Amino acid sequence: MTAAEQVRNPQAIFISGNEAVAMAARDADCRVAAAYPGTPSTEILEYLSAYPTVYSEWSINEKVSLEVAIGASLAGSRALCAMKHVGLNVASDALMTQTLIGAVGGLVIAVADDVGLSSSQNEQDSRYWGRFAHIPVLEPCDAQEAYSMTRFAFSLSEQFSVPVLLRLTTRICHVKGLVRTDASEKTVARFFNKDSSRYVMVPGNARNRIPLMMQRDKELAQFSESCELNRFEPGQDRRIGFVTSGAAYCHVRETFPEAPVLKLGLSHPAPIETIRAFAQEVDQLIVAEEVEPLLETELKAAGIQLSGKDILPRIGELTPSVLRPALAQLTGDTCTTAPATQNDLFPRPPTLCVACPHMGIYYCLAHVKNTIISGDIGCYTLGAGQPWNALDTCISMGASLSVAQGIDKGRSEADQNKNVIAVIGDSTFLHMGMQGLLDITYNRGNVTILLLDNRAVGMTGGQNAPSSGLDLHGEETIQVDFRKLCEALGVKPARIHEVNPYELPVLFKALREEVKQTGPSVIITNQPCVLTERYRQQPVLAVDADRCTGCSNCLDVGCPAILVERRETVIKPNGREKQLAFVKIDSAACTGCNLCINTCGPDAIIPLSRDSRINAVEVSA
Amino acid sequence: MSYVTNILVAGIGGQGVMTAADIIAQTAIRAGHDVKKTEVAGMAQRGGVVTSHVRFGEHVYSPSITPGHADLLLAFEPAEALRWAGHLRTGAAALVNTFAQTPPVVSLGLFEYPDAPLEQLARYPISVSSLNAGDMAIGMGDRRLVNSLMLGAAARHLPFDSGLLKQALLDRFANKGGKMLTLNEQAFDAGYREPGKI
Numbered sequence: 025m026t027a028a029e030q031v032r033n034p035q036a037i038f039i040s041g042n043e044a045v046a047m048a049a050r051d052a053d054c055r056v057a058a059a060y061p062g063t064p065s066t067e068i069l070e071y072l073s074a075y076p077t078v079y080s081e082w083s084i085n086e087k088v089s090l091e092v093a094i095g096a097s098l099a100g101s102r103a104l105c106a107m108k109h110v111g112l113n114v115a116s117d118a119l120m121t122q123t124l125i126g127a128v129g130g131l132v133i134a135v136a137d138d139v140g141l142s143s144s145q146n147e148q149d150s151r152y153w154g155r156f157a158h159i160p161v162l163e164p165c166d167a168q169e170a171y172s173m174t175r176f177a178f179s180l181s182e183q184f185s186v187p188v189l190l191r192l193t194t195r196i197c198h199v200k201g202l203v204r205t206d207a208s209e210k211t212v213a214r215f216f217n218k219d220s221s222r223y224v225m226v227p228g229n230a231r232n233r234i235p236l237m238m239q240r241d242k243e244l245a246q247f248s249e250s251c252e253l254n255r256f257e258p259g260q261d262r263r264i265g266f267v268t269s270g271a272a273y274c275h276v277r278e279t280f281p282e283a284p285v286l287k288l289g290l291s292h293p294a295p296i297e298t299i300r301a302f303a304q305e306v307d308q309l310i311v312a313e314e315v316e317p318l319l320e321t322e323l324k325a326a327g328i329q330l331s332g333k334d335i336l337p338r339i340g341e342l343t344p345s346v347l348r349p350a351l352a353q354l355t356g357d358t359c360t361t362a363p364a365t366q367n368d369l370f371p372r373p374p375t376l377c378v379a380c381p382h383m384g385i386y387y388c389l390a391h392v393k394n395t396i397i398s399g400d401i402g403c404y405t406l407g408a409g410q411p412w413n414a415l416d417t418c419i420s421m422g423a424s425l426s427v428a429q430g431i432d433k434g435r436s437e438a439d440q441n442k443n444v445i446a447v448i449g450d451s452t453f454l455h456m457g458m459q460g461l462l463d464i465t466y467n468r469g470n471v472t473i474l475l476l477d478n479r480a481v482g483m484t485g486g487q488n489a490p491s492s493g494l495d496l497h498g499e500e501t502i503q504v505d506f507r508k509l510c511e512a513l514g515v516k517p518a519r520i521h522e523v524n525p526y527e528l529p530v531l532f533k534a535l536r537e538e539v540k541q542t543g544p545s546v547i548i549t550n551q552p553c554v555l556t557e558r559y560r561q562q563p564v565l566a567v568d569a570d571r572c573t574g575c576s577n578c579l580d581v582g583c584p585a586i587l588v589e590r591r592e593t594v595i596k597p598n599g600r601e602k603q604l605a606f607v608k609i610d611s612a613a614c615t616g617c618n619l620c621i622n623t624c625g626p627d628a629i630i631p632l633s634r635d636s637r638i639n640a641v642e643v644s645a
Numbered sequence: 646m647s648y649v650t651n652i653l654v655a656g657i658g659g660q661g662v663m664t665a666a667d668i669i670a671q672t673a674i675r676a677g678h679d680v681k682k683t684e685v686a687g688m689a690q691r692g693g694v695v696t697s698h699v700r701f702g703e704h705v706y707s708p709s710i711t712p713g714h715a716d717l718l719l720a721f722e723p724a725e726a727l728r729w730a731g732h733l734r735t736g737a738a739a740l741v742n743t744f745a746q747t748p749p750v751v752s753l754g755l756f757e758y759p760d761a762p763l764e765q766l767a768r769y770p771i772s773v774s775s776l777n778a779g780d781m782a783i784g785m786g787d788r789r790l791v792n793s794l795m796l797g798a799a800a801r802h803l804p805f806d807s808g809l810l811k812q813a814l815l816d817r818f819a820n821k822g823g824k825m826l827t828l829n830e831q832a833f834d835a836g837y838r839e840p841g842k843i
């Protein structure tokens with residue numbers, strides 16, 4: 025929206041794409057919304073939870089969230105589920121059958137692709153799912169379009185009786201822009217219309233639905249040719265013309281303001297004939313799409329000459345700094361963008377928070393010998409980093425247990441004496457880990473499981489899960505009993521331990537004893553994520569400079585509040601050099617979790633208030 | 646194409662980089678611009694590097710600043726200032742909080758914190774101003790005042806009236822009671838007076 029438009033529309037609000045999707049869903053009279061938190065999609069449900077007209081929930085996983093939305097749609101209500109790209113893999117089983125049934129109330133699946141991998145285990149292009157599932161794909165390019173296309177998606181879904189995939193990317197979800205909203209609508213009340221030939225997908229019924237789906241594909245392709253979301257923007261410089269969508273459109277417009285552009289809002293099915301006509305009008309047609317050459321392949325198959333991934337990168341975002349040099353060879357323009365000069369600086373990787381209850385676990389794991397440690401998705405994946413280096417695998421939600429089982433069963437003679445350990449968080453365990461535990465107990469696996477229950481989905485900001493005893497709205501609900509759950513999944517009661525992760529000696533003892541046993545054990549930790557309201561701050565700690573020997577043991581905890589004040593090299597009696605690091609504690613960051621106290625032999629770490637000779641950093645920003 | 650102003654705010658997760666960027670964006674909206682704001686961060690809350698891009702002008706398309714095109718760098722930490730200096734255009738300004746923060750990888754002795762980051766910064770074709778917003782904030786009684794100090798200092802470099810920026814900042818504290826409001830106003834003014842060229 026330009027300044028002039030802003031003056032015309034003083035009500036325009038400055039919101040992110042995620043907030044825009046949530047507002048649009050509410051304004052479209054969406055009644056049910058479900059999701060499992062995942063960056064960059066998390067905030068969609070957080071915003072929706074504030075609207076009393078929408079039933080909203082954190083589901084156990086993405087498949088469940090889609091199934092909840094499907095149920096609501098079949099009951100006649102408009103429904104939305106949101107997830108990140110990897111979540112759609114989990115939900116795909118439901119999706120591939122739902123596409124045959126089709127929607128009743130508008131059904132929108134908002135999927136956020138992490139293009140450029142800001143916090144995901146892979147980069148993937150969810151537009152594939154649109155093709156695979158025979159459903160239309162809408163691609164907004166900014167917050168305004170996230171709003172208007174979400175509104176459109178509900179009506180499109182009802183018009184063609186099809187779930188609609190709203191493909192978002194990080195650059196849509198987390199970018200704030202000016203958004204003008206439209207009047208909210210009220211949908212007609214429907215009811216669940218018993219129709220087993222349509223809703224019960226046994227082979228005989230499903231077979232009958234496939235031709236209907238094919239027919240729907242044709243109609244959608246026809247619709248796409250004249251759909252207003254596919255917009256032609258003429259330009260003076262006809263040397264190159266672009267077919268583009270989503271965030272890539274913004275980058276193209278920024279980089280080549282004079283080029284003609286066909287912007288696809290409804291990118292699947294693509295308006296092939298419109299694109300064919302456009303190709304005639306420019307010297308060279310470029311398909312600028314983020315991640316995979318999907319559209320490019322489709323257009324080439326239709327006999328349209330163009331360039332795409334032969335000159336543009338297949339990974340990451342198509343920002344101006346990527347587009348300009350890539351297209352310089354075609355335009356003949358000299359590339360004026362200075363390459364980003366990156367200083368040769370220390371890295372600043374994400375770390376566990378000060379006082380994170382997982383630190384003690386990784387401190388122990390780093391000190392236990394002969395281990396193979398299978399990790400999972402969540403904050404505790406950071407245990408793979410310094411100083412712990414205590415993870416050997418991390419693949420997907422819940423995989424720690426099943427991968428550990430595989431390692432156990434598949435290990436060679438050389439690894440027979442190793443202890444196979446799986447580390448998983450509470451919400452991840454409930455999301456997909458339980459099945460792995462059952463597999464281990466059922467098939468007599470020999471794995472020690474660390475179930476790090478911090479009562480929250482820590483990684484995405486401390487959202488609630490059945491382990492917190494609170495729902496999305498912060499209201500009390502059931503709280504899962506992990507001890508009983510593990511027992512029900514076949515773990516012997518004697519092999520289930522609950523420990524305080526800040527009590528290192530207890531933790532070490534439990535771990536050392538359990539890895540020696542055969543058969544599965546579960547060690548459950550019981551302290552909350554520090555980002556949640558449950559966490560209680562205690563008296564701040566400090567280092568007594570007179571007592572600190574510079575042994576640097578406490579640094580192995582990995583707490584960001586422990587800083588090195590000075591380093592010294594001393595010669596030991598045996599002639600060897602030894603590096604000493606004398607430490608201080610950032611008293612503004614320290615929350616008094618007391619974990620580091622356990623690691624300090626000379627008892628140099630003490631509560632700040634008790635001694636004035638202490639060596640604390642007064643405050644740090 | 647009409648000119649777009651590019652502000653890069655850089656720091657570490659948890660420092661308030663996003664909030665500062667948000668206040669600049671709000672001010673730009675009030676000044677009648679089209680605005681886009683994004684953050685570029687991997688797992689920002691966990692102490693990693695975080696930047697926020699604010700772009701405003703007649704019409705903004707791309708949310709991210711092309712390297713070599715930033716007009717102002719607002720750096721909440723000296724090493725982070727150095728990390729992002731290459732994203733500035735020639736003649737741009739950098740405003741740096743000199744209060745250093747070392748991450749665990751440096752404490753562990755695996756990497757070194759850069760020597761004299763401000764001197765290294767001065768080698769770029771940019772103008773550098775600095776203030777120890779960290780110490781100043783502590784002196785004023787609350788470390789969270791870093792944000793207001795930095796915004797006050799930034800007001801000298803932004804193409805809108807400093808009063809407009811100050812108001813956007815203070816509006817955040819409108820319902821938080823008098824003390825925070827006064828403190829942040831004082832911090833903003835102190836920041837506005839403070840930064841000297843190096």
Ligand code: SF4
Nearest residue numbers: 377380403482553554
């Ligand atoms: S968010 Fe919670 S679980 Fe994650 S690192 Fe911080 S304290 Fe630990």
Ligand code: SF4
Nearest residue numbers: 572573575576578624
């Ligand atoms: S463990 Fe104790 S003695 Fe060793 S460096 Fe840390 S504070 Fe000093």
